[in-house]
Structure formats: structure tokens, C-alpha cells
Amino acid sequence: MVLDAGFRRHIAARQVDQQVLHMLRDEIEAHHDLAVSSALQMLGRDDLFTKAAVDASIKNMDQVLDHTLPDETKSWLGMLGFRVIINLHGDIVRVEMPGQLAED
Numbered sequence: 001m002v003l004d005a006g007f008r009r010h011i012a013a014r015q016v017d018q019q020v021l022h023m024l025r026d027e028i029e030a031h032h033d034l035a036v037s038s039a040l041q042m043l044g045r046d047d048l049f050t051k052a053a054v055d056a057s058i059k060n061m062d063q064v065l066d067h068t069l070p071d072e073t074k075s076w077l078g079m080l081g082f083r084v085i086i087n088l089h090g091d092i093v094r095v096e097m098p099g100q101l102a103e104d
Contacts, residue, residue, distance in 0.1 A: 002090075009088055011090035021061075029058070036051065036054050036055060036058070081097070082095075
């Protein structure tokens with residue numbers, strides 16, 4: 001739901017979720033090596049099998065794009081400070097990520 005001068009406009013969550021997932025996929029692919037090493041560090045494991053599993057997960061992200069984000073995941077991302085700002089049409093205007101410096 002988007003407020004427009006007191007009028008509530010419905011925006012399909014799936015439309016916004018898919019845009020966010022595409023954006024995250026592009027960001028992860030652009031920094032693939034860093035994403036893999038960070039994931040391994042977060043998991044506390046640095047063996048060949050875990051690395052292969054993380055690589056496979058990143059390569060198969062397109063399968064995730066066919067689904068919406070679970071409500072628990074959306075809540076978790078919100079608590080971490082992840083914010084998506086959309087326009088009245090449901091297009092992403094800006095994404096605020098935790099640890100990202102403000103443009104102001």
C-alpha cells in the first residue's frame with residue numbers, strides 16, 4: 001500500500017519483491033568473490049564443500065526470483081535497516097541498505 005495524498009494505492013508485493021531480488025542478484029554477481037568469502041565467514045566455515053554450496057546458491061538465484069519473499073524475511077530485513085522506497089507505480093526509487101552511507 002502506498003499513500004498518495006491520503007489515498008491508499010495498492011501495489012502488488014510480488015512486483016516489488018521481484019525488483020528487489022533482481023537488484024540484489026545484480027549486486028551479488030558484481031561482487032561475487034566478496035559475497036562468497038563473506039558468506040563463508042558468516043557461516044564460520046571455509047572448506048571446499050561449503051564454498052561449492054555457496055557458489056551453487058548464487059548461481060541458482062534465478063530460481064528464487066520466481067517467488068516472493070517470505071514475511072519473516074521481510075520483517076528480518078526491515079529490522080536490519082533494509083528499506084525500499086517505491087513510487088506510485090511500484091517501481092523502486094531508492095534502496096537503503098544497512099551499513100550504506102547516506103547520500104545526504
